[in-house]
Amino acid sequence: MKAVIIPVTPFAQNCSLIWCEETMKGAVTDPGGDLDHVLQAAEKHGVTIEKILITHGHLDHAGGTQELHEKLGVPIEGPHKDDKFWIDQLPAQCARYGFAESFAFTPDRWLEDGDIVTVGNEEFTVVHCPGHTPGHVVFVNLKERVAIVGDVLFQGSIGRTDFPRGNHDDLIHSIREKLWPLGDDITFIPGHGNLSTFGQERATNPFVADMNFG
Structure with missing residues (x-):
């Protein structure tokens, strides 16, 4: 599996292009906007985008979803249905924050805890992680030890x-x-900022480190 991070929107959200090296089929995760940058990255790396994956319904993560769906004709998977109320508000959210025009959408597949999402020959396990939003999901490639966590967890x-x-x-x-039991060695791509590992955050993150929980 390969991944390229493409910062998008004024919020510098980590949209990712992920792909299977065997098939060169890929997915765009959280296309909040700036779709030209996303499509240029796919062309540069020779990736055929076969789906769109959404962690949650906030504007900087989902604002460009419907437009990309219409451009490419590919399905949308995620988030969990409890984020429908956020997705329905996308036009108003984007107008309020001065973002480009956005549209609500209905995923081709709402995701549940334990679902499997495929990208080419790669498999991602879906982990429903409410808290930031009620329908937030995380995508974990257990074989490659990589997770796309959206705005659940950041470095520090x-x-x-x-x-x-x-x-x-x-x-x-x-x-x-739900995340720590998956293993300290998992590297995660957060919705903003730098990559880290679950182990590093268990040891050092002041909000969720083991030392703060007895």
Whole structure:
């Protein structure tokens, strides 16, 4: 598996182009906007985009989803259906923050905890991780030991929980009870900022480190 991070939107959100090296089929994760950059990256690397994967419904992660779907004619998978209320608000969200025009969408597949998503010959396990938003999902490639975590976890921090239907306790539970058991060696691509590993965050992240939980 290969991945290229493409920062998009004024919020510098980590949209990713991920692909299977055997088939050169790929997916775009969280196309918040700046779709020309995303499509240029696919062309540069010789990747055929076969689907769009969404971690959650916030504008910087999902604002360009419908436009990309219409451009490429590929299916949208994710997030969990509990984020439908965020997706329905995308036009208003983008107008409020001065983003380019955006459109609501209906995924071809709402995702549940434990679902499998394929990208070429690569498989990603879906982990439902509510807290930042109620329908947030994480995509984990257990073979390659890579996760795409959206705004659940960052290097040295965690996602905000002060948005509608955010919940701090749920977020801590999602990270510690659903992500940590997957293994310290998993490298994760966050929604913003630098890559890290679950092990590094277990040891050093002031919000979720083991030392703070007895």
